[in-house]
Amino acid sequence: MTNLARARVALGLAAFAAPKLTVKLMTSAGGTDPGRDYVARMFAAREIALGAGYLLSDGPGRRLWARAGLLVDSLDTVSGLRTRRGLPLWATAGATAVAGGAAALGAAKVARDILR
Template identity: 40%
Template sequence: MSITDTDRQRVVEEFALGWRNPEPHAWDDLFATDVCLEQPLLSKGRGQAVWHRGLAQLLTLVPDLRGRVHGWAAHGDVLYIDIELTGTLGGRSHSVRAVDRLTLNERGLVTARRSFLDPVPLALAIAARPAAWPAWWRSGLPPLAGRAAEKNTARVVAALGATRLIVGLATLAAPQLARRAVGLPGAPTDDRGLFARLFAARDAALGAATLSSDPAISGLGLRLGALCDLADVAAGLLAGRHRMALAAAGFAAAAGLALLSDS
């Protein structure tokens, strides 16, 4: 049985209806039970449970999230839907445009969904709005999603963890030298590098956690590291100086957020 224009129109209408007042089970009658999901903001996987969990996380980050369908096109059993998602993030309205590619079976159910959108604006919005950080942390969502292969992701995770560990240990051993390397002045009352060593202990611990063979510990190390780096960036911006340290923290934060995309 071939898919008709009536079937396609019904799918688009049901898809749009779910986004008008989204909740995890809004698409249960539209998605096949073993639907295959590839979506930048949410976890990749198969089955409605993956969708339910991802939507719950997304709504924790943006509780007033809504979607509006602007148009659609079809080619055989594939639908392309142009959608705009809007919601409040850190007290400010934010929107992203996406195209969803839906594959239908002969019963008109969605067997695969692949979403195409640029997650970078969302990542920047979260990083620039400290008010959004608690909701992001509670959601468990990575704000920046990539498509890197697992082996490449593992290498970058190892590199970031090793860098943190090496910087931490080196700063513990020579706090004055490390401070000068990133352009930070010495504190008159900090002759023994106390504050530098506190930073060093933090980074060494985060590096060791990130390098852990236990995915749960490694993931926690990445999340805590990204949160610390974002706080460092905010502190540097408020201080209005120490550009090298600010750039280093910004780079580490971006790397950590990107790596969290496949967790």
């Protein structure tokens, strides 16, 4: 989970600093689009908050952040499956796989915390 949290912060910082490049890599969309860049930065802020929240907390705080991450990643997975027709297949499959993988890691962490 610590590595997942670090990856969230790194991805968030990259997306915040270069939203156009982030979106282009994920969807092949180019050109100027302030609305798209704004949404990419919102995504970035969320990833930074989830990753930093986990890294800066311990014990009960980490359990809470892990659950929040699980919820977000699960919703991202569902969103990816629902929008599969609106984006190139490789972009949808890649983003959904990343979100699903993060959700699986989060689910394992949450389950382990509950069983303790």
